[in-house]
Amino acid sequence: MTDKSLHERLVLAILKSALSPTAARLAEAAWHDDEILAQVAEGASPAMPKPKPAASGAKGLAYLQQISVQGFRGIGRRVTMALPAGNGLTVVLGRNGSGKSSLAEGLEFLVTGKSARWAGSKNKVWTDAWRNLHDAEPELAAIFSTDPRGPVALRRSWTSADLNSHSLTVTNAADLDELGWTSALSSNRPFLPYAELESWAEKSTEIFDTINAALGLEEFDTAASRLDALRKQLMAIKKAAGDAKKRLQASLPDAESDPRVAELTALLKKRAPDLDAVEALLNQPVEEAGPTAQLRKLTQVRPPEAQAVAGAAKALRDAVDAVANASDSAAATFHDHAELLRHAMKFHGKHGDADCPICGEGTIDPEWRAQAEARAADMEQRAARVASAHSALKRARGTGEALLRWRLDVSDVPPQLEEACAQLRVAADAWTAPVEGPVALAHQLETAHAALDAAAQLVREAATAELAALQSAWRPIVAPLGAWLEAARHAAASAEALSATNDARTFVREVAAQLRAERFAPIADQARQLWTQLRAGSSVDIVDIAMTGTGTQRKVELQIQVDQMDAPALGVMSQGELNALALSLFLPRACMDQSPFGFVVIDDPVQSMDPARVDGLARVLETTAKSRQVIVFTHDDRLTEALRRLQIPATVLWVDRREGSEIHVEQRSDPVTLFIQDAEAIAYKAAEIGDAVMLRVVPGLCRMALEAAICSAYRRNQLAAGAAHDVVETQLSDANKLRQKAALLLLGDPARDVAQTINNRFPKPLANAFFAADRGAHTGTLNAEPLRFVRDCHELARKLEAHT
């Protein structure tokens, strides 16, 4: 059931509040259901359902018509107790063990399916010995009159000896729900067993809960507990992230080992680590990582190959030798000599045979020409060889110089490699030092390479080792880092929801507390009024009753004054006062307008109350009975006496146990009438039981009728005159005999002789009846006709009862 007005109160409060939009949505969603709340918590914006209109309170009240109990607790054969219908007071009177409590508990168990008296008890006596072992199958049944539905019958039966194997049959209604009883049973429970009266002071939290249930704010409580659950869930996410972070930090190696670790450590130090940066770090491809790339490059550091260097050096030296073999001047001579011969041959060709134009001694002729031809070709060949040696040297120099130009071009050398690289640089510097001439060049190639090669190898090895170390340092972090990252992202995503949930939770609790105080105020007022009626001379005054605290701290707090001084709560109150107080709180709750129950069942409220308080109780019951069917179970006559004396209308039912757990219920009149009826019944039986026996009983019963009349009159007169209850009771119980009682009433002193007064004040037959009753109770004699005597005693009793 969603109470529309409560929902409106919540929405209104949300509108007036300073809640964030998320918190506001959470507060409203929590009101509706778990699913919507979960959606809102995840950031969705589901449509809020429209609250159903509140159930109409126009239903009539249910009144108890009759209850029957069989085979249950102290009751064997079926006992049926019919109750006067409608509002009014019914007192069910019975001694301890008479079966009256079994009726009360049977009724409670029938309707609620449990018993408050046994509920908290671990004692197996209750759960094992609930069945009455006298033949009858256990069964509880009751008929309630309801308007406009008509009579509704409830029947609870058992399938086995297990107390919990019971089931309920409802006629004229589908179930208790349809009657609107299920929730009302907790909110407006119409049963107040003595066990509850007795022990409630120690159960302040339970009292809070029962009263709270009556206030109809369970939807607020449900909303609050939904938010509690959500908060717990979100806190768990936050905690999971925290735990994952701890695990990650535990697995972090020394920050020195890897710059990524250093970076991660720095990121983690922040209160809200930059998760994107962490993720980038995690997802960074290994090759791209700065130091890793450098290291990888350094593993590839390769100076010119030894073979190539050696080859270049040899080529250089060969070329140098070749050039040295063919000198520059020789080369020019060869060339010029061949050219000169070519010119001479050209001359011979133009001018024919002739003397040598240069030396003039020889002849240029064909023979010469052939020789010259050969010599010129030879000379040209020689010249070509010299030129080729020069160009070979040039090439070899180029190759050698190119080799020497190798450098270590690695920047941002990781610190771990600094030293190896420095050595490599020194070697490289030696390698690239400038040189003059091909021979020096060849020399440098031959001598500087070994150092360079060795230094480069060291760098490569160091880089390879470092790279391996780097990977082995990072790898174990990857898994916990990934786990934490996921948890942290989750937590970050729900962080807002968590803070909004906290706000919404506090808010809903505050609104609920405010509404609770509002709704509890009239109950507290009524309770204080009832207490005023019930306190009867108690020095304890209730200044205020309030429902305070939340969670495990919740309780009903009583501000109490004793003789106008503030007192520490319940410790100062007697058991009777506590009972009265519990009743003060119970009755307003059971009689709230919303309750479908027209009846209220109170078990033994009189226990541990002193007589004065019983008068207050009678008044309270009278007031309550104006609007409810009040059924009071009690074990002695004090309440009925007070009701008679205060002339409060009530039906008294007397419960009595006979043989075989057989319980009888009968309506009871005032004691005088009862005794007179008893005496008449015996007198009528004279023929059956014999005069001798009859005469031994009738005077005794009549004497009791007279005594009851005297007690009733004396009590009423004295109390009306302001005498204290206990004084009156002591006087009555001290005046044990009829004459003493009569003297007490008529003369104010039980020790005085009352005979004369009796004779003077009453007609002769009545005075005679007085003395006959007194004497006959012992002797079994009667000098009158028995029925006549009983009627005289009745008349006398009425006169005595009316004495003022």
Added chain:
Amino acid sequence: MIAAAPATHQLLDTARAFMKAEFAHEATRARACALLVRQALENCLDIFWSRRAPGLTSAPMRVQLLCLREYTSDTAAADTTAQTWYELSAACHARGYGLPPTRGALSAWIANVESLDALLAPRPPTD
């Protein structure tokens, strides 16, 4: 109207019969039984005193009950008798808020008076 005084056992038999009989009011049964049992007890003592100490028959019950302790060797039985009488007496007077005696109480009283009757009955001569 005077009828012959019934014997103790008659009174007790009637009380027992009352326990099982139908009564319109349960209270009637209880009160009537109590009255009968008390008279049975008093009857019992009356007969005993008339044999042993005739002067005590007219003494107040309190005195009779105190003397019983002296006249019988069974002091426990005397105490039980006193206790039973006081309880019966309470049941036979309308008091403050008294309810009629319970069945259990009635049965116990009947049994107690029966034992008393047996204890105080004249013994057959032993010679």
